[in-house]
Amino acid sequence: MTSRIVNRTNSRDILSALAISAALLWAAPAHALTQAEIGDLQGPERQKILEDGARKEGKVTIYSGMIVDQALRPITEAFMKKYPYIKAEYWRADSNKIVQKILAEARAKSIVADVAESTSLSEPLIKANVVLPFNSPQLEAYPADYRDPRRFWGATRFSYFGVAYNTNMIKAADAPKSYEDLLDPKWKGKLAWREGSDSGNLLFITNIIMEMGEQKADAYFQKLAQQKIVNFTGSARTLVNNVMSGEYPMALNIFLHHPVISAQKGAPVAALPLQPVPSLNGTVLFVKGAPNPHAAMLLIDYMLSKEGQATLEAADYLPAHPDASTNAILASIIPKKAGLKENFITPQKLFDLNDKAEDALKKYFKN
Amino acid sequence: MTMTPAAWDGSAAPAPASAARRFGISPLVGILAALLLVFLVPPTIYLVQTSLYTTNYDGSFDQFTFRFYIELFTNPRFFNNLVNASIYAIGSAAVALTLGTLQAWIVERTNTPLRQYVFLISIVSLGIPSVLYTVSFLLILGKAGPINQLLMELTGSATPLLNVYSMWGMVIIEGIDFAPLTFLLLSSVFRSNDASFEEASMMSGAGISQTFRHITLRLATPGIMALLILIFIRAFESFETPALVGRPGNVNVLTTDIYQSIQATNPPNYGQAGAFSMALMLIVILLLIWYNRLSRHAEKYQTITGKGFRPRAMDLGKWRFLTAGLLVLMFIIMIGLPVGIVIYASFLPYYEGVTAKSLTQFTLANYAQVFNSASFKGAIGNTLILGAATASLVCPFTALCAWLAARRHRGAWILDQLATMPLIFPAIVMGVAFLNVFLHMPFALYGTLLSVILASMVRYLPYGMRYSYAGVLQVHRELEEASSLSGARQSTTFLRIVVPLITPALITCWLFVFLLSVKAVAAQILLVGPRSQVIAVTLFDLWENGQVTELAAMGVTWMSLMTVVSTIFYLIARRYGLSIR
Numbered sequence: 001m002t003s004r005i006v007n008r009t010n011s012r013d014i015l016s017a018l019a020i021s022a023a024l025l026w027a028a029p030a031h032a033l034t035q036a037e038i039g040d041l042q043g044p045e046r047q048k049i050l051e052d053g054a055r056k057e058g059k060v061t062i063y064s065g066m067i068v069d070q071a072l073r074p075i076t077e078a079f080m081k082k083y084p085y086i087k088a089e090y091w092r093a094d095s096n097k098i099v100q101k102i103l104a105e106a107r108a109k110s111i112v113a114d115v116a117e118s119t120s121l122s123e124p125l126i127k128a129n130v131v132l133p134f135n136s137p138q139l140e141a142y143p144a145d146y147r148d149p150r151r152f153w154g155a156t157r158f159s160y161f162g163v164a165y166n167t168n169m170i171k172a173a174d175a176p177k178s179y180e181d182l183l184d185p186k187w188k189g190k191l192a193w194r195e196g197s198d199s200g201n202l203l204f205i206t207n208i209i210m211e212m213g214e215q216k217a218d219a220y221f222q223k224l225a226q227q228k229i230v231n232f233t234g235s236a237r238t239l240v241n242n243v244m245s246g247e248y249p250m251a252l253n254i255f256l257h258h259p260v261i262s263a264q265k266g267a268p269v270a271a272l273p274l275q276p277v278p279s280l281n282g283t284v285l286f287v288k289g290a291p292n293p294h295a296a297m298l299l300i301d302y303m304l305s306k307e308g309q310a311t312l313e314a315a316d317y318l319p320a321h322p323d324a325s326t327n328a329i330l331a332s333i334i335p336k337k338a339g340l341k342e343n344f345i346t347p348q349k350l351f352d353l354n355d356k357a358e359d360a361l362k363k364y365f366k367n
Numbered sequence: 368m369t370m371t372p373a374a375w376d377g378s379a380a381p382a383p384a385s386a387a388r389r390f391g392i393s394p395l396v397g398i399l400a401a402l403l404l405v406f407l408v409p410p411t412i413y414l415v416q417t418s419l420y421t422t423n424y425d426g427s428f429d430q431f432t433f434r435f436y437i438e439l440f441t442n443p444r445f446f447n448n449l450v451n452a453s454i455y456a457i458g459s460a461a462v463a464l465t466l467g468t469l470q471a472w473i474v475e476r477t478n479t480p481l482r483q484y485v486f487l488i489s490i491v492s493l494g495i496p497s498v499l500y501t502v503s504f505l506l507i508l509g510k511a512g513p514i515n516q517l518l519m520e521l522t523g524s525a526t527p528l529l530n531v532y533s534m535w536g537m538v539i540i541e542g543i544d545f546a547p548l549t550f551l552l553l554s555s556v557f558r559s560n561d562a563s564f565e566e567a568s569m570m571s572g573a574g575i576s577q578t579f580r581h582i583t584l585r586l587a588t589p590g591i592m593a594l595l596i597l598i599f600i601r602a603f604e605s606f607e608t609p610a611l612v613g614r615p616g617n618v619n620v621l622t623t624d625i626y627q628s629i630q631a632t633n634p635p636n637y638g639q640a641g642a643f644s645m646a647l648m649l650i651v652i653l654l655l656i657w658y659n660r661l662s663r664h665a666e667k668y669q670t671i672t673g674k675g676f677r678p679r680a681m682d683l684g685k686w687r688f689l690t691a692g693l694l695v696l697m698f699i700i701m702i703g704l705p706v707g708i709v710i711y712a713s714f715l716p717y718y719e720g721v722t723a724k725s726l727t728q729f730t731l732a733n734y735a736q737v738f739n740s741a742s743f744k745g746a747i748g749n750t751l752i753l754g755a756a757t758a759s760l761v762c763p764f765t766a767l768c769a770w771l772a773a774r775r776h777r778g779a780w781i782l783d784q785l786a787t788m789p790l791i792f793p794a795i796v797m798g799v800a801f802l803n804v805f806l807h808m809p810f811a812l813y814g815t816l817l818s819v820i821l822a823s824m825v826r827y828l829p830y831g832m833r834y835s836y837a838g839v840l841q842v843h844r845e846l847e848e849a850s851s852l853s854g855a856r857q858s859t860t861f862l863r864i865v866v867p868l869i870t871p872a873l874i875t876c877w878l879f880v881f882l883l884s885v886k887a888v889a890a891q892i893l894l895v896g897p898r899s900q901v902i903a904v905t906l907f908d909l910w911e912n913g914q915v916t917e918l919a920a921m922g923v924t925w926m927s928l929m930t931v932v933s934t935i936f937y938l939i940a941r942r943y944g945l946s947i948r
Contacts, residue, residue: 061897068912089742091897092912100635101896107427107806108813112896124634169526195614196627230532233614238913245511245719246527366444 035293039134039286046137050301051083053294059087060295063098065118065282066157067237070261071315078311079302086295094197094235095121099128102287106130111289114296117303120198122153122283123351134286134297138304146281146320153283153347154304155320157312160333160342161203161280162273164243164259165250172270175250179208179274182252183223192248194239195231198350199280201365204253205357206350207278207343218360225364244269253278256333261316264329276343277335281320283347392778396771399764400778403785406825410792410800414648417803418641422634435642444619445646452620455537455609456602462542463598464591466697467549468584474550475557476565476583477683479690486554487937489547492702493879494929496886496903497544497607499922502910503705504540505531505611506712513708513721532616541608543701545598552597556590557583565681575683589661596658600651604793606889611910621647622795622889629799629893637803644796652791706926713919733920742900743921747928749816750902754885757823762876765831766839770865773839774847786832789825794889797826802893814896826890827880834879838872839865878936882929 033041033049041049054060066072068090076088093101095118102125105111116125125131133151146155165175176182182191194200209217230248232239239251240258244267259271284303290296302308309319316327318334326334335342392400418435420428439445474482508514510527518528530536564586568578584591606622614623621643628640683690712718714729737743768786771779792800801822805813812818842865850860866873888903895904902925909918 063897068914069917087741089897093908094911097630100630103634104802104806104813105896108808108811110811110813110815110896112814112898128634192615196630228617230615231617233610234911235913238911241717241913241915245509247510 035288035290036132038293038297039132041297042135042137050294050297054083054292054298055085057292057295058085059089060114060292060299061089061091061112062115062117062299063091063093063101063113064116065095065098065121065235066092066317067235068092070237071312071317074315075303075308075311078308079299082302082307083295083298086298088299095119095199096197099124102130103128106289109289111287111291113287114290114292115284115299115303116287117156117282117284119159119280119282120203120347120350122148122285122347125285126150126152127351130288131285132288134300136297136301136304138301141306141322142304142320143322146322148283153285154300155281156284156303156309157282157320158318159199159280159282160256160273160318160335161199161207161253161278162256162271162333163250163252164240164254164256164269164271166243166246166248166268167263167270168268169246169249175270175272176274179211179220182227182274183220185226187250188227190249191227191252192230192232192239192242192250193252194236194254195233197236198354199236199255200253201229201231201361202354202357203278203280203345203350205360206345206353207276209353209356209360210343210345210349211276214356221360221364229365231365240269257316257318257330260329260333264316271333273333273335273338273340276341277333279335279342279344280350281347392781393771393776396776396778396782399768399771400781400785403782403828406821407785407788409804410797410825413803413807414641414644414796414800416641417637417799418645420638422637432638435638436645438639439642439646444624445621445643448619448621448624449650451534451613451618452603452609452622454534455541455613455618455620456599458534458538459541459545459602459608460595460598462538463545463549464595466543466546466701467553467594468587468591469693470546470550470697471553471557472579472583473690473694475554477681477687477690479683479687479694481691481694485550485694487934488698488702489550490937491930491933492547493551493882494886494933495706495926496888496906496922497605498611498888498903498906498910499709499918499926500544500705501540501608501611502906502915502918502922503709504536504543506708506718506915507704508536508539511718511720516720516722530616532612532618534613534616534618536616537608537612537618540612541602541605544608545601546697546701549594549598552594553587553590556587556594569681575681575686578681593658593661596654596661600654600658603654604647604651604795606795606892607907610907622793625795625799626892629802637799640799644793644799647793648791648796651793655790709919709922709926711919712916713923715916715919718915718919733916734924736917737920737924742897743905745898746900746902746905747925749899750885750925752816753820753823753901754881756820757827757884758877758880760820760824761827761831761880762835762873765828765876766835766866766869766873767861769832769835769839770861770869773836774844783832787829789827790829792826794826794887795893797822798890798893801825805894814894814899816899819891819894819899819901822890822894823884823887826887827884830883831876831880834872834876835869838869838876841872842868874936874939878933882933885929 038050038053062076064072066075072090072092076090080086080088098116098118099121102113102116105113106128116131131152135151136154139147139154142155147153163176176184176187193204205221208220212220229252232242232248232251236254237258239248240254240262242248243251243259244262256271256273259269262269263271284300286296286300304321306321306323309321309324312319313324313326316330318326318330331337416428419431419433421430421432421434423429470485473479474485506512508529508531510530515527515529518524522528564582565578568582573581604622606626609618609620609623610626613620625640625643625647628636628643711721713733714731715725716728716730716732719725765786768779768782772783789797801818805818846864846868847860850864855863885901886903888907891901892904892907895901902921906918906922909915909921
């Protein structure tokens with residue numbers, strides 16, 4: 001015990017000595033680094049500067065849409081193991097709530113979040129000017145599509161969306177095979193989708209508009225509205241749990257890996273991709289005004305690293321790192337592997353089509 | 368007016384005193400009124416402003432517009448939701464009143480065994496957060512819950528028969544949730560009825576049920592009517608049940624639409640939330656006016672007169688076992704089942720109804736998770752601070768206001784009016800209003816526990832006023848006059864005579880404000896940040912995030928803590944003969 005403490009003190013002294021010399025060597029003026037400068041850090045001294053700063057900060061807060069017991073808790077715990085002097089706190093919410101919270105914090109000049117991570121939150125945050133660009137050596141391994149040219153985000157994970165149904169209530173042979181099949185009157189009152197989230201019913205509508213064109217999509221929605229779809233308001237994971245427990249026989253536009261994970265554990269649920277399969281990438285962002293910018297950058301690095309991505313893989317998520325493998329059981333829902341047509345919707349495109357999708361939602365499904 | 372002081376010695380500065388005197392307000396009243404206005408005016412102004420301006424992407428106000436009001440009145444959804452809210456409020460008021468009236472009559476007017484425990488149980492049940500209560504009924508009545516399992520077993524149906532995510536589900540759950548409070552408020556109404564009317568009825572040959580219907584219920588009618596409107600208003604502005612039960616079933620009401628506009632729309636539609644809030648507030652104001660009219664005519668039915676008034680219980684004979692059975696049945700439905708299912712779920716890895724298989728999977732993992740989680744400990748600490756701070760700020764303040772108003776200090780009626788004003792803000796509307804105040808503050812207040820406490824303090828002022836008033840009215844002026852005549856100053860009289868005499872009322876006030884403020888979700892959900900999480904909001908988030916079994920473990924832990932608090936209070940109350948209404 002004693003020797004470990006001594007060791008740690010020693011290494012801390014050495015590290016801070018290194019950091020001080022690094023700071024002196026650094027071309028920047030002698031003042032403490034601004035947050036923008038921390039984001040822009042590059043080169044061999046970066047890690048030491050970050051670690052030294054993070055030691056003083058001692059904590060970091062992430063807002064994320066990852067499900068707590070599956071991915072968010074494991075990845076923050078693994079991060080704390082790597083950096084025992086940083087206490088990582090998380091707050092889980094759907095993307096919209098995260099965006100709302102960060103905008104409110106920025107307005108009130110009372111910023112708590114250091115890092116934001118989820119699907120479909122990058123564009124609103126960038127547009128509202130509440131995030132800063134950053135460099136991460138980890139991003140070098142990623143293909144260009146998986147990182148923002150403006151350096152505002154890096155891709156953390158992929159999500160493929162489709163149908164989940166309760167296998168006790170619906171036989172595989174009877175399950176819908178296409179979006180048209182969803183219009184069958186036999187599904188009336190049996191469908192649920194997520195309301196109030198960009199990756200919920202809005203994504204479903206966006207995907208249909210992109211696939212069919214506005215006019216045909218309009219006619220489709222008119223018919224789909226007859227099915228009296230339940231507007232579920234919890235997380236996508238909760239919706240799948242409700243399908244498993246028999247609360248709703250079938251859910252539209254959920255994260256396809258969720259039912260796969262549960263089916264593996266024996267739950268009566270199946271994942272059903274409909275073509276084209278809409279897909280989004282999760283992104284991680286550096287919040288402007290973050291109270292713990294050094295620790296924030298370390299956490300972002302970690303989430304993008306092969307090591308951090310491995311915790312996502314272990315949680316049966318779909319990591320974005322090109323070297324990370326995905327669990328074999330997920331092959332059936334990854335369009336490239338299953339030979340299905342995919343519609344990859346970039347954050348920008350999702351954002352651009354948001355108003356049209358909102359209009360359709362209001363017109364057909366909200367009254 | 369010999370008792371009216373020229374000035375509140377010590378605390379009032381002379382300059383404002385002379386200015387205030389001109390307007391017929393004593394300086395102390397002026398200071399207190401100013402304090403109240405500081406907390407009431409900004410949220411009101413920001414709420415009105417929010418509904419009249421478009422909001423920029425960063426959240427600042429942009430252009431003046433009537434758009435949100437036009438949208439409101441041209442949108443069929445608004446009227447649809449209005450109808451929903453009305454049906455829901457009437458239905459749940461009816462359920463709560465039926466249960467509450469029956470309980471209050473059995474406890475107050477009969478010699479039913481076990482009746483003395485109903486008070487304790489009702490007070491304990493006040494400590495259960497509404498979210499937890501609602502969730503427990505969803506676990507019981509949901510498609511995967513034991514009731515549907517039983518019905519499917521009995522009827523041989525392959526699909527669940529009951530859909531709790533519907534209007535009837537909302538009505539039943541909200542009604543049962545309100546029943547304990549209804550009972551507590553009604554029991555005093557029944558108690559103050561003179562038993563001689565009932566005795567006369569019985570002696571004239573009327574049976575128990577006839578006497579109950581024609582005498583007891585008739586005499587209690589104004590009390591019950593006033594309560595009916597009160598519950599109607601509370602249900603109309605309630606948030607938890609509509610959010611958790613109604614929204615998944617597409618049954619929307621005004622409060623859930625307000626929440627939706629801010630939390631589930633990207634970017635948040637503050638204007639729409641503002642317009643909806645204003646509409647909801649207007650409706651509540653109209654209802655409150657109606658309520659005040661009704662309760663003003665209550666004296667027609669007064670039965671406590673100068674002649675020897677002794678409330679007496681009615682002897683039910685052997686029927687008292689039936690009423691005891693009814694009490695037990697109500698206890699099972701209102702407390703036993705919901706608490707039971709939450710405890711049961713807290714030991715499961717995942718909830719899938721009550722099955723033989725789940726019994727073999729019992730685990731302590733949820734409790735381990737809860738006790739090891741720093742955020743849970745933080746939430747417990749925050750919630751206790753929130754409740755204690757709210758109660759400690761509200762009760763002494765309203766006691767002073769109530770005393771000044773009761774002793775007719777010049778202008779003190781203003782304090783009464785101002786302190787009761789927050790009643791017109793439904794909880795979620797108050798959340799919207801304070802959210803906007805905190806977002807416009809030049810310093811960082813949003814997301815802090817202090818901000819949540821401030822909003823909570825304003826929200827519970829009227830409740831504090833009600834309890835303090837009751838205490839102050841019991842103290843006769845003579846005692847204060849004796850103090851003054853002996854040469855005591857006004858402040859000495861207040862601190863040495865009034866305060867000790869109204870201490871029991873203050874303790875009651877403290878506990879009720881504490882219990883009410885820690886169980887609420889609606890007023891806090893828009894204000895808390897990750898650093899100021901409170902239990903009720905955490906439970907709400909856990910439900911939305913699907914962590915049902917962890918929610919259950921957290922709920923059980925919190926309920927145990929609150930039961931200890933309530934029981935201690937109940938014992939103190941019994942020991943010192945405090946009024947617990």
